[in-house]
Amino acid sequence: MLEYKHIDWKLVLAALALSVIGIFLIYSAQYDVTTGNSMNFYSRQIIWLAAALVFFFVLIHVPLRLLDFLSYIVYVGALILLALVLFIGHAKYGAARWFSLGPIHLTPSDVAKLALLMALARFLGYSKLPPESKRRLFVSAALAVIPAMLIVRQPDLGTSLVFVVLLLSLWFWAGLSPLYLILIISPLLSLLAAFHWITWVVYLIILIAGILIIRPSFIFGFYTVLANLAFGIITPYLWNSLADYQKLRIMTFLDPGRDPRQAGYQIIQSKIAIGSGGLLGKGYLEGSQSQLKFLPERHTDFIFSVLGEEFGFIGTIIVVLIFAYIFYRGVAIASRCRSKFASNLAWGALTILFFQFFVNVGMTFGLTPVTGLPLPFLSYGGTSLILSWTLVGFLILADYYWTEY
């Protein structure tokens, strides 16, 4: 039987604090200044939080070993779900990201994130192959690429990025040298460098020099160079194959002032919201950017901007510190676990929470591109909230069973 006193309640409390803050912010984000009411998003979020807490409560009672055992089954189930969404998903903002189960909208990509995390944690935890073994890298990459492909086709760039980052992060945590990681992602760098031929040539020279220093296997080096050449050359074609809104997002990220009425609008409005919050903020329900609806997607993607505008630097820094505490606990738990599966699971949970936090918060003041990634715990959305709480659940479980092998 689960012994509650061994549970990391401070971590639970931190997550709960963020979730409650999120509900208050959603209330404010959907508050209507002319009627004095808020749309019922916040009440739905309360129900979602209750559901997430119930799910969390159930989850922490699941023995870690059972979770370990179910990993691949959950993974396959998620793939089926993703495939279904491709055919019957609801289109919204150019992306079919919703999956209806009666009144409940699920974002299967969030489910897929969990499934991939479990599958990777298990595979990398049990594989006896050395970290840089081609087979090990290939199989784990395949585990990530299959759901990522299904999501890209939907298409949702942000979630795909989570998959890539999760994969790289777990490779690293499972022992792969950062130098190898750099070589592995080098084709992506090649792609970026290829926007101009001079940068690309310089980049290739550096890459080859790097390979000569690291001296990986001949085949590894050969494929790296080949992939770099291929990515660099196909960049223009790849660019053209992107959906318009994806191109727009990348261009907007590079230059938000390009067209203030359209693509850069969100970023500009968000920066104005955050910046005009100042030290203490404009006060709850008093943020003009949010209340006058200048801020787009304020209850979902840009919930942090509402916080910044209404509670100022004090408010944002408190939330950042709570997240930092969760990340600190995540590193501590992952590094303490004796079981590789548990350690990987905790590390992956930390990676997802951290990456989404960083990209989402960075986006609100123009540091990172607008990817549509929600802010864990705070953004409106049932699946996102359940995902976040599940990740906390994984951390709690890994911590609770840290002595197990």
Added chain:
Amino acid sequence: MTSPRITKNLRVIISSIILVVAVFVIAGGLFYHQIIKYDVYLIQSENNRIRIQPIIPKRGVIYDRDWRVIADNRLSFTVSMVPFERKEGVTISRLSALLGMDSLTIEKRAKANFISNYIPSPIKRGLDVDVISVLEEKGEEYPGITYSVESVRRYEKGISAETFIGYVGEISNEEMESDPEKGYRPGSLVGKKGIEKTYDQHLRGIEGTEYIEISARGKIVGPYSGREKIPAVPGADLSLTVDLDLQRFIVAAFHDFDTLYCCGAVVAMDPRNGEILGFASFPQLDPNIFSGPIPSDIWQNIISDTTHPLLNRPIAGLYPPGSTSKLLTAGAALELGKVTDQTLLKPCYGGMQFGNRFFKCWDPAGHGRLDMYHAIEQSCDVYFYQVGQLLGVDPWSEYALKCGFGKMTAVDIPGEFNGIVPNSDYLDNLYGPKKWSPFLILNLAIGQGELVVTPLQLTQFYCGLANGGLVYKPHFLREIRHYDETVVKIAPQPSFRLPFTHENLGILDEGLKLVVQGEKGTARGRRKKEYNISGKTGTAQNPHGEDHSWFVAFAPSEQPQIVVAAIVENGGHGSDVAAPLVGKIIDFYLKNKVPDFVRADKDEEI
């Protein structure tokens, strides 16, 4: 294959560093935006929430001297675009369909009238209610489009009002730049001509500002609570010196010529104070056509019209004064002692030989030997040739300048011309030193040749003759009635004194009286039972066709209350066309407008 493994501890250290750095990057970014750049973003957020809506005050009404309306306002709708709120690819194309304007024109208008991202730029004025009702009902389909009620000028028609009232129109870039202090901004309506221009600052009032809270979708939330609404101050009403009845009568009288004479000018002035009672230029334009955008075909017609309706003849029409300037010649000769009123010069036999050229008199029958009174009465050219010869060019020219010719009268409407008073330097420049005939003065002395004057200058000169030599500045503004009911009366302003002694003025006046009252007076047909008229006919030689017909007169001769000058282009002899016109105008004025007009005045005289 080398395998550079790293230990778990190293991994923890690396990842901890990454996490700490990342959290600091986020915190630093927030610090930068929320603390360091706070001021910048605060201003942007302030601008975001409000639309700055100018409140255009009611433009002052322009009245005649008895507070009868000459120019007032009618309500009209103006559609404007708030640049920040417009939606690319939606707003302009839909607006284009609604207004029937092409998108490019709308873009141009929006750009030309751009003030701020948050202030509406006027796109189209003078719109009907049906366009506005579309915006009222389906405003959401026109993001960034707003409308406002504005006043459009409505002018009294058929009174040649365009000549002195002018009109209003959208401010030009040059006007904006020339007066940065006056609070104009792109799209402002300003006076473009006449009274509307001179007294624009009084008429326009002071714009107010309303701060309206706007949601990002362009929905009006309501007045913005953070900034006080600044109410507009309505423009001041003006009362002019013009008498609407007289003005109407002048226009009607001129139009009695029908198709006979198209062009000319009439100025009526009170010699006792410089008040302009009537002021007309023919052909006249209806100023109402300038109140909205002028259709290009109408504009083409106006500028290609050979009768030049845009020429403001009373102040910008340049004509030789003809015999009307003989009074100037006579006055100068008296002052310089070249002749006396009694001096009899060589007789007129229909002309006179000067050097190797015979200079004709207007009357081939000749006038015989005359003194100054009768020379003025009969307008004998031969007499004035001789006076001119006695004077010489430069002394004559000096007196002409002192009589107000060759420079502006400083009347309170823009667009006035100087005219030309030639002297020997001028003639040297024109013809080369000493290349001009010494007999050129003969023509100048009878008001032909290089001397050109505006009808207003001539009126002013006769005001001086009628008013004992004192000339008041011609003006249109009589009274300013401000919004707060305070009234400013405009006092008459003495302008200058004619350079003639009281005695000599009496001689000239006597001559002028004979022109109408004398047996052989050139305007004896204008004689009235009830009062005496003094005046002078003139015929301005016109190298392009029939001569122009002049008549300047004042009445009653003993206590002049009105001076009227008229020129009828291509009217021929002054006595034939202009004199009857002026006679009618004076008669109308004295009988209808001077309550203490006493018939008995004349009986005593005779």
